[in-house]
Amino acid sequence: MAPPFDAPAISRPDMAWLHALDGTTEGMMDDFFVLVIVYAKPGREADLREKLTAVVEPSRKDRGNLRYELFEQLDDPGRFVFLEHWASEEAQGEHHTQAEHIRRFEEHKGDLVERVELFYKLKLVS
Numbered sequence: 001m002a003p004p005f006d007a008p009a010i011s012r013p014d015m016a017w018l019h020a021l022d023g024t025t026e027g028m029m030d031d032f033f034v035l036v037i038v039y040a041k042p043g044r045e046a047d048l049r050e051k052l053t054a055v056v057e058p059s060r061k062d063r064g065n066l067r068y069e070l071f072e073q074l075d076d077p078g079r080f081v082f083l084e085h086w087a088s089e090e091a092q093g094e095h096h097t098q099a100e101h102i103r104r105f106e107e108h109k110g111d112l113v114e115r116v117e118l119f120y121k122l123k124l125v126s
Contacts (some may be wrong), residue, residue: 031066031124034084037117045078048112050103052080059084060103064091078114089121095104 040048050072059068067085086092096102 006084020046030088032089033122033124034082034086034092035120035122036082036084038080038082039114039117040078040110042078042079043115044112048078048080051108051112052082055101055105059095060098061098062091062095064088065095079117092121 009093035078038048045082049072050089056068056070064087067083069083071081071083073079073081084092105124
């Protein structure tokens with residue numbers, strides 16, 4: 001089945017996740033996905049948004065990153081959702097434990113984050 005739009009040929013490794021749009025999973029079965037939901041402390045929504053946004057671009061450049069997206073829930077502006085796609089669980093682990101931009105965020109998150117609702121580590125099934 002063809003995608004519902006004219007998608008350009010994929011040549012950038014960080015856009016490899018687009019292969020899933022045509023219904024194929026070729027080359028993605030070893031990939032690793034993370035879904036995280038984070039809540040801001042009341043009154044700290046804008047500050048948390050700023051700090052979370054600051055980690056997105058550097059994270060996209062981390063070794064093994066294929067996709068790193070930050071969303072904000074429309075009807076709950078204090079709820080932020082990360083969707084991450086990594087070449088391997090090891091790459092995601094390295095990012096989470098060794099990346100300087102993540103370390104800086106972790107140092108200050110106590111003032112901003114009320115709770116992490118979930119942190120799912122996922123593998124593609126189909």
